[in-house]
Amino acid sequence: MLRQAYRSHAGNLQELLTPLELGRLQATHESYLALRTRLPSDQALNTYYANIHRDWEWGNDENERSANLVTDTINASGNHGTILVLGAGAGRLAYDLHTRLNSELTVALDFNPMLLLLAQRLMRGATIKLHEFPIAPVTIEDCARLGTLAAPAPVGDRFECVLGDALRPPFSAGSFNIVITPWLVDILPTDLGRTAAEVNRLLKPDGQWICFGSLSFAHDRKSKCYSLEESLAVIAQSGFKSLDSRQDEIPYMRSPYSRHARQEKVVTITATKNENAARRQRHTALPDWLVTGNDPVPQSQSFQVQALSTRIHAFIMSMIDGKRSLRDMALLMEQQRLMPQEEAQQAIRSFLIKMHEDSQKPAGH
Numbered sequence: 001m002l003r004q005a006y007r008s009h010a011g012n013l014q015e016l017l018t019p020l021e022l023g024r025l026q027a028t029h030e031s032y033l034a035l036r037t038r039l040p041s042d043q044a045l046n047t048y049y050a051n052i053h054r055d056w057e058w059g060n061d062e063n064e065r066s067a068n069l070v071t072d073t074i075n076a077s078g079n080h081g082t083i084l085v086l087g088a089g090a091g092r093l094a095y096d097l098h099t100r101l102n103s104e105l106t107v108a109l110d111f112n113p114m115l116l117l118l119a120q121r122l123m124r125g126a127t128i129k130l131h132e133f134p135i136a137p138v139t140i141e142d143c144a145r146l147g148t149l150a151a152p153a154p155v156g157d158r159f160e161c162v163l164g165d166a167l168r169p170p171f172s173a174g175s176f177n178i179v180i181t182p183w184l185v186d187i188l189p190t191d192l193g194r195t196a197a198e199v200n201r202l203l204k205p206d207g208q209w210i211c212f213g214s215l216s217f218a219h220d221r222k223s224k225c226y227s228l229e230e231s232l233a234v235i236a237q238s239g240f241k242s243l244d245s246r247q248d249e250i251p252y253m254r255s256p257y258s259r260h261a262r263q264e265k266v267v268t269i270t271a272t273k274n275e276n277a278a279r280r281q282r283h284t285a286l287p288d289w290l291v292t293g294n295d296p297v298p299q300s301q302s303f304q305v306q307a308l309s310t311r312i313h314a315f316i317m318s319m320i321d322g323k324r325s326l327r328d329m330a331l332l333m334e335q336q337r338l339m340p341q342e343e344a345q346q347a348i349r350s351f352l353i354k355m356h357e358d359s360q361k362p363a364g365h
């Protein structure tokens with residue numbers, strides 16, 4: 001059952017990602033494996049997959065509670081002009097806010113193409129079937145459940161989904177009346193002060209920022225893992241006034257088909273743009289030689305070491321011919337003056353243990 005579900009899931013995801021035209025890629029699977037084409041290491045295509053089912057299938061309870069907490073902080077009768085939801089994920093909160101607040105324009109931005117393409121289709125009124133794979137299935141059928149995802153109604157044309165980086169959002173300064181960052185600021189790799197300055201830049205004068213979700217920062221530098229009190233201070237120093245915050249306990253990611261569920265004490269911070277935050281250098285996720293492809297690739301020491309070790313890996317793999325033993329390969333290594341035979345045998349063994357273990361792992365889905 002699971003195998004069949006994985007197959008069907010792969011097909012469904014391929015279909016969903018059709019607009020990315022991945023089918024046009026001509027290089028072999030092995031080439032891409034070698035080059036390890038991937039999203040930033042802390043975010044994968046599937047990292048927030050369960051959110052899809054929470055947003056569009058499990059019922060209204062969780063979604064409504066979040067939307068209530070956010071709308072409670074917004075003056076419901078005011079002109080809500082333009083709203084930006086940064087890190088909108090599968091899009092339900094953005095959808096709920098748009099329908100409740102009837103804004104002129106709501107923009108949902110995320111850098112995960114799977115979540116955003118799905119959100120876009122659902123918002124336009126599509127019904128999509130996708131499997132859910134709960135963390136702790138309640139019954140055997142729950143191991144892989146084909147769910148039906150749909151929005152209560154299409155959103156209309158004043159709602160846009162934008163594929164982009166929240167750290168370099170593709171909008172002019174002063175574009176939005178309200179910016180919402182749901183469950184985002186603590187998972188970004190940047191300092192909260194930089195995120196706050198970017199939100200400040202996006203807001204019109206007197207615009208409102210609503211920072212909702214968790215504050216469980218995971219920076220390597222502990223001094224950047226802010227408490228609520230410190231977060232408020234950082235935001236206040238980034239051109240915001242009238243700061244307010246509340247904390248509420250809500251159910252979180254409670255799949256009806258899983259024994260696993262969370263309860264979270266979420267924080268809702270509201271702040272009004274007071275003045276322009278001090279200008280900061282734009283966030284650079286990667287150096288220009290990587291982004292534009294025009295500058296020479298620097299011959300750093302670490303690259304030189306990696307290049308040499310890759311050549312050794314390739315040499316070891318090329319010695320595998322179905323006949324040679326570890327001992328034969330170690331002898332060849334010595335003949336090539338790469339390592340003394342004894343040392344080589346141990347090193348090749350460690351390397352091939354890793355390769356063997358990798359070959360035993362399932363391909364994933």
Ligand SMILES: C[S@@+](CC[C@H](N)C(=O)[O-])C[C@H]1O[C@@H](n2cnc3c(N)ncnc32)[C@H](O)[C@@H]1O
Nearest residue numbers: 051087088089110111112164165166167182183
């Ligand atoms: C914890 S999830 C929250 C999703 C959604 N806001 C919700 O409440 O369900 C974080 C979201 O932020 C997105 N994200 C993370 N880093 C981002 C970045 N630099 N730019 C845009 N989106 C980002 C992820 O793809 C994911 O959808």
